[in-house]
Amino acid sequence: MQEYNFTLKYRLAATDADQDDIVERLGEAGCTDMLVGIGIAGRLALQFDREADGARNAIRTALEDVKAALPTAMLVEAHPDFVSATEIADLVGKSRQNIRKLMVSNPDFPSPVHDGPSVTLWHLSDVLEWLEARKEYKLDKRLQETAHATREVNVAREAARLPSIARELEMLVA
Template sequence: MSYSFTLKYQLSDHDRDHDDIVERLFEAGCDDATIGVGQPGRIALTFTRESPDAWSAIFTALGDIKRAVPSARLVEAGPDFVGLTDVADLAGVTRQNMRKLMLTHASDFPLPVHEGNPSVWHLSDVLVWLMNRGSYPISPHLVEVAKSTKQVNLAKDARAIEPRINRQLVPLLT
């Protein structure tokens, strides 16, 4: 099966030669990615990778990139972080309809990752919620990719938690 996803990286100061990086990525197996090098010090790879499942596609891509550019630091895996407009587009409804759903079902609508202007959600959380409601044309394939990219982002962020803080917080968050 073919899975589409994006991996964004921060480059180290000694990895600024984009032509060299693109060549190394191609040699490492990232020939199924479109590589964007627009922002200085950053690189984004949009993959369409054949794999038995979404997790395997993303996991092998992460490994390929690490081999090609060992000093690159993952910024974000996507699709994951979305606003209501993004979800509305994927669900085939208007942003206003999506907002109405959120407000009408405030007690069980997924919690945002960031609440503010704009609020941001994990895509997989909202897609699963919509699928459980019924009549929305949500692709299970997209849900699988979104769940996998969410796990990558959570694991990346979890590395930054100090063990002492983690031990203290976990009982309060569950």
């Protein structure tokens, strides 16, 4: 068993407005290994430090526990997956300038999944794989495993939304 660190971010139903009740329900469901963040009304961030025999199992059981406690909560994102250059630097113990230099000087650096005017985001698992192939970085295997698992969760969440979006678009174009 190892400890895996990850964050699950949720959108809450209007009926889940009582913060004390939310914390109580999460504790009763087995979520005693996390910190609760409620900074934005209707949103919830749960930072887990969960022991399991793998990142997938840690995240799966956390998702099950949250679903049991807050059945109407909608998963927004599992983290670490989408990361900025600053987050990459923090996670691998390098400076942002070091990471930026790698991005600029290596055309094979992973492509971002979002390249906006104020923020660029990558899948952390892509960047960690790339860094590992360079053999110049000592990377935490649990972080790599967690990045892969959170990416899978986020991709599955988006894929689950596709049928309803496809139906909506079909109605608009027909």
